[in-house]
Amino acid sequence: MVDILALAISHGLLLLAAWRLVWRPDLDSEGPDLNARKRRGPGTPMRVNRAAAGESTGESDGDA
Amino acid sequence: MLNLGLTGFFACLILLGLKRPFIWVLCYLYVDIVAPQIISWGFLTQLPTSLIAFSAAFLGWLVFDDKSDSRFTWRQGLMGVLLLYCAITTLRADYPVEALTKWSWVWKALVFAMFLPLTLRTRLRIEAVALVMVLSASALIIDGGLKTAMGGSGYGTLRIFVDNNTGLYEGSIISCVAIALIPVAVWLAKYGTIFPSDWRVWLFTAALIFACSLIPIGTQARTGLVCLGILAGLYLRTAKHRVALSAGMALAVVIATPFLPQSFLARMNTIEDHQSDQSAGTRIGVWKWTMGYAKDHPFGGGFEVYLSSKVAYDTVSTSRTGSNVTITRTPIIETGRAFHSSYFEMLGEQGYPGFALWLLLQISGLVQMEMIRRRWKDRQESHEAWAAPLAVALQLAQVVYMIGSLFVGIAFQPFILMLIGLQCGLWSYLKRIDRPAARQRFAPRPMRVPGEAAG
Numbered sequence: 001m002v003d004i005l006a007l008a009i010s011h012g013l014l015l016l017a018a019w020r021l022v023w024r025p026d027l028d029s030e031g032p033d034l035n036a037r038k039r040r041g042p043g044t045p046m047r048v049n050r051a052a053a054g055e056s057t058g059e060s061d062g063d064a
Numbered sequence: 065m066l067n068l069g070l071t072g073f074f075a076c077l078i079l080l081g082l083k084r085p086f087i088w089v090l091c092y093l094y095v096d097i098v099a100p101q102i103i104s105w106g107f108l109t110q111l112p113t114s115l116i117a118f119s120a121a122f123l124g125w126l127v128f129d130d131k132s133d134s135r136f137t138w139r140q141g142l143m144g145v146l147l148l149y150c151a152i153t154t155l156r157a158d159y160p161v162e163a164l165t166k167w168s169w170v171w172k173a174l175v176f177a178m179f180l181p182l183t184l185r186t187r188l189r190i191e192a193v194a195l196v197m198v199l200s201a202s203a204l205i206i207d208g209g210l211k212t213a214m215g216g217s218g219y220g221t222l223r224i225f226v227d228n229n230t231g232l233y234e235g236s237i238i239s240c241v242a243i244a245l246i247p248v249a250v251w252l253a254k255y256g257t258i259f260p261s262d263w264r265v266w267l268f269t270a271a272l273i274f275a276c277s278l279i280p281i282g283t284q285a286r287t288g289l290v291c292l293g294i295l296a297g298l299y300l301r302t303a304k305h306r307v308a309l310s311a312g313m314a315l316a317v318v319i320a321t322p323f324l325p326q327s328f329l330a331r332m333n334t335i336e337d338h339q340s341d342q343s344a345g346t347r348i349g350v351w352k353w354t355m356g357y358a359k360d361h362p363f364g365g366g367f368e369v370y371l372s373s374k375v376a377y378d379t380v381s382t383s384r385t386g387s388n389v390t391i392t393r394t395p396i397i398e399t400g401r402a403f404h405s406s407y408f409e410m411l412g413e414q415g416y417p418g419f420a421l422w423l424l425l426q427i428s429g430l431v432q433m434e435m436i437r438r439r440w441k442d443r444q445e446s447h448e449a450w451a452a453p454l455a456v457a458l459q460l461a462q463v464v465y466m467i468g469s470l471f472v473g474i475a476f477q478p479f480i481l482m483l484i485g486l487q488c489g490l491w492s493y494l495k496r497i498d499r500p501a502a503r504q505r506f507a508p509r510p511m512r513v514p515g516e517a518a519g
Contacts, residue, residue, distance in 0.1 A: 002210045003225055004066065007103075010203035011073050013268075014094065017195055017258050018077060022084050026188050029130070
């Protein structure tokens with residue numbers, strides 16, 4: 001009985017983990033620029049655009 | 065019913081692997097740790113489960129997986145060199161037949177440990193391997209823990225699923241591995257994404273840690289108790305709430321002591337009074353013999369060379385009758401006793417070069433994990449904060465293993481080699497994802513020039 005309980009708990013969790021893994025896209029690929037994208041805040045324009053904006057308004061964004 | 069359940073589970077993993085071939089790698093980990101063919105008694109025993117899982121894992125990687133991010137680290141190379149060296153010592157072994165039997169599983173464990181890091185290309189895969197290792201071992205640990213709590217324990221008598229003494233089913237080995245797993249289980253509960261941290265995850269982890277601590281009591285393996293003590297000490301060293309944690313540990317010991325079986329207390333007392341203990345006497349005798357053997361055979365005698373060991377020693381027992389103290393010395397001669405230590409196992413079987421290679425493999429793991437910890441400890445963003453704690457968990461697991469190895473011959477234990485594979489995978493993954501950030505920081509910034517010039 002104890003054997004069955006131990007096997008049921010561990011194997012049940014293993015199966016659930018495998019099932020969840022199958023539906024996770026980041027299992028096989030995280031994307032090439034995952035880190036870069038995460039570091040940039042939402043809605044922040046790309047660096048190229050910021051440089052262009054700085055050029056047109058004459059402002060510097062301070063970290064150059 | 066049991067047979068059907070285990071066969072169905074194995075088939076499910078194989079089928080899920082058709083959608084995501086990496087599941088086959090996890091399937092091999094499961095088969096190697098739990099060995100369902102040992103527990104089962106029907107159809108599954110006829111199937112070469114291990115071979116099927118490994119072939120699927122390797123072919124799945126070879127055919128379907130993206131290999132552009134796979135890196136071969138120097139520690140994998142080190143395992144390769146150790147594998148070749150072991151092959152040579154097996155060819156010229158003192159006991160060729162017995163050596164071949166051990167070689168038949170050692171090479172598989174080493175090859176898989178070399179292969180595993182190649183598949184660990186994403187953070188989720190690293191977590192999945194850690195999770196499957198913990199959950200697979202938890203089958204044995206929960207069973208052993210429950211039986212210990214219900215009083216079915218004893219040295220060499222705790223029956224985990226079946227009467228078997230191979231792999232993790234051996235008492236000293238499971239008690240060392242169970243303690244080594246605790247840090248990894250805690251990391252999964254804190255940083256897991258497959259089972260995100262919530263009260264259910266923590267409840268299971270707490271119960272599992274309790275079961276892990278019960279395993280050394282159940283198997284009455286002194287090694288496990290030493291490992292548990294060392295791990296508690298290491299946790300206290302780095303814990304934030306040191307006083308509360310040590311008070312909790314002391315309270316747990318005080319509460320648990322009256323419930324421990326008398327046989328357990330008697331056996332643990334022999335840690336101090338080892339002279340009266342035949343098992344400890346044999347170990348010291350075999351270790352002396354090994355040092356002498358290594359001097360005569362510096363390149364080792366191949367696997368299972370302990371069969372030629374001959375150990376003579378006296379056990380000393382003291383008995384008091386009133387004011388009289390009687391000391392009894394019993395001379396004992398034993399032959400063919402196992403090494404009871406991974407360090408001496410390597411020294412005797414593989415000689416000085418093999419021992420040095422193995423030690424380098426272990427120590428480099430500790431150093432690499434420390435380097436990761438230092439480099440990543442200040443990164444607090446959710447996608448980076450997991451790295452340093454995992455390195456610490458793997459480092460602690462290895463320290464526990466290296467302490468346990470002092471008293472148990474588990475130099476090539478596949479579970480530990482998987483942990484080393486996981487370390488290699490983590491090292492290589494973090495090195496790879498760290499590089500774009502470094503490049504950004506130090507790269508020239510041509511795009512800024514027009515903006516600055518205008519400003």
